[in-house]
Amino acid sequence: YIKEREKNNFKLFTEDMNYHFYRKMMIEKELREAVERNEFELYYQPLADIDTGLVSGMEALLRWKNKTLGVVSPAEFIPIAEETGLIIPIGEWVLKSACEQAFNWQQMGYRPLKVGVNISIRQLLDKNFLKKVATVVENSKLDPRYIDLEVTESIAMHDSDEMISKLYRLKEIGVSLSMDDFGTGYSSLSYLKKYPLDTLKIDQSFIRNITKKKDNQAIVNSIISMAKHLNLKVTAEGVENKEEYQFLSNLHCDFVQGYDISRPLNAEDFENNILVTN
Numbered sequence: 001y002i003k004e005r006e007k008n009n010f011k012l013f014t015e016d017m018n019y020h021f022y023r024k025m026m027i028e029k030e031l032r033e034a035v036e037r038n039e040f041e042l043y044y045q046p047l048a049d050i051d052t053g054l055v056s057g058m059e060a061l062l063r064w065k066n067k068t069l070g071v072v073s074p075a076e077f078i079p080i081a082e083e084t085g086l087i088i089p090i091g092e093w094v095l096k097s098a099c100e101q102a103f104n105w106q107q108m109g110y111r112p113l114k115v116g117v118n119i120s121i122r123q124l125l126d127k128n129f130l131k132k133v134a135t136v137v138e139n140s141k142l143d144p145r146y147i148d149l150e151v152t153e154s155i156a157m158h159d160s161d162e163m164i165s166k167l168y169r170l171k172e173i174g175v176s177l178s179m180d181d182f183g184t185g186y187s188s189l190s191y192l193k194k195y196p197l198d199t200l201k202i203d204q205s206f207i208r209n210i211t212k213k214k215d216n217q218a219i220v221n222s223i224i225s226m227a228k229h230l231n232l233k234v235t236a237e238g239v240e241n242k243e244e245y246q247f248l249s250n251l252h253c254d255f256v257q258g259y260d261i262s263r264p265l266n267a268e269d270f271e272n273n274i275l276v277t278n
């Protein structure tokens, strides 16, 4: 009986493996042609200045709808795009589209907002990355001071001298740099004094239940105070209600992003509901 059960467990296990393997293969196959087939769309989520409540920026977030797979979440397809290197052309499409959209909205007379673009480590390690950013920014005609590149702590695991000089050269293009998901990645903080960062985006896991959880309060309070001393701005991610907003305001956080302000919206909804004219 036990033998039989083990055999069944193994069968279930391998079926599960096969399913995941198959799904991953399908995603990879479909991702290869997703840019040409125009299957991607950018959603935009506002960031607000915590003191005034005014929208001060937006983050571009990638959405993918495929004819056979339907809507696939970035949490599922971004890691596959990174693993396969497909994130390089996809990331270039994201940067180009975000810059063009931001420029168009400025041309239409809306108050200018900085646009945050997520950059994967694979893109940063690409030897053509700097040139690509410079070209895309120039072609879009968007003033680079309205572009914020969001990188993650995974960049701290790579050869630091080369990474540092790359980040400085990005700054020379005129863009700003944010550390995304701050606090969840690399464990050493020494990179904070070496990298030319402008903003720390505190990961949403630390914001969750901040009004009740003493440990999260201690962590967020310390991050904010450290950031002030390092002359960095702080954005809290994943702010879901007024209580969390107020709590972060008392801690002198600079910017907030999250469902309390707005969910990510498609360009049309963002234009109609968030953008304001001068």
Ligand code: C2E
Binding pocket: 045, 060, 061, 062, 073, 074, 075, 078, 087, 091, 094, 118, 119, 120, 150, 180, 181, 204, 237, 238, 239, 240, 257, 258, 259, 260, 264
């Ligand atoms: P991220 O860059 O940290 O983006 C924030 C994520 O938190 C987004 O998920 C957003 O929808 C979600 N979020 C915002 N406010 C709240 C909130 O109040 N509560 C909760 N529970 N969630 C909130 P999304 O759009 O599913 O993206 C997930 C991740 O996928 C992003 O995390 C980013 O790491 C990656 N990603 C998205 N677009 C791109 C892209 O164009 N390029 C790259 N390389 N990565 C991307």
Ligand code: MG
Binding pocket: 059, 118, 150, 180
């Ligand atoms: Mg981000």
Ligand code: MG
Binding pocket: 180, 181, 201, 203, 204, 237
């Ligand atoms: Mg984040």
Ligand code: MG
Binding pocket: 180, 181
């Ligand atoms: Mg993230």
